Amino acid sequence: ATYLTYLGVRVLRELPVVAAVAGGSGGAPVATSARPWLRLLQGAGVSGLNPKGLLVLVVLLPQFTDAAGSWPIPVQLAVLGLIFVAACAAVYTVVGYGSRTVLRLRPSAMRIVSRVSGAAMIVLAAVLVVEQVVHLTRG
Numbered sequence: 001a002t003y004l005t006y007l008g009v010r011v012l013r014e015l016p017v018v019a020a021v022a023g024g025s026g027g028a029p030v031a032t033s034a035r036p037w038l039r040l041l042q043g044a045g046v047s048g049l050n051p052k053g054l055l056v057l058v059v060l061l062p063q064f065t066d067a068a069g070s071w072p073i074p075v076q077l078a079v080l081g082l083i084f085v086a087a088c089a090a091v092y093t094v095v096g097y098g099s100r101t102v103l104r105l106r107p108s109a110m111r112i113v114s115r116v117s118g119a120a121m122i123v124l125a126a127v128l129v130v131e132q133v134v135h136l137t138r139g
Helices: 002-013 036-049 051-064 073-105 108-138
Strands: none
Touching: 002 108, 036 073, 051 073, 073 108
């Protein structure tokens, strides 16, 4: 809760900055704009190291397998995992391009999103503390 509060306060105190984007209105291209494959690899690495992916594989996907099916269970899990990865890639791509479009049209949107995010972190931290206090006083 303390770390979440720290992050929330930090997000609220620091003003977000819109980075220059290649092809933008008068802005110079950013060094990473010339290397889209590097950004793709970085994004895949971050997503691949996220424990959420392992949880999906271990908890969610097995319930969609069929032990009596013609494909072995590991193959079924691999296919389902690839479908999950493709769906995540599609969603992240749409969100990324949509965010870029919104930020180009309305740079003030980033300030709004930052303020809402910072406030949400602080509220969530408070909820976590209250939840633990209630649990400790009852138990």
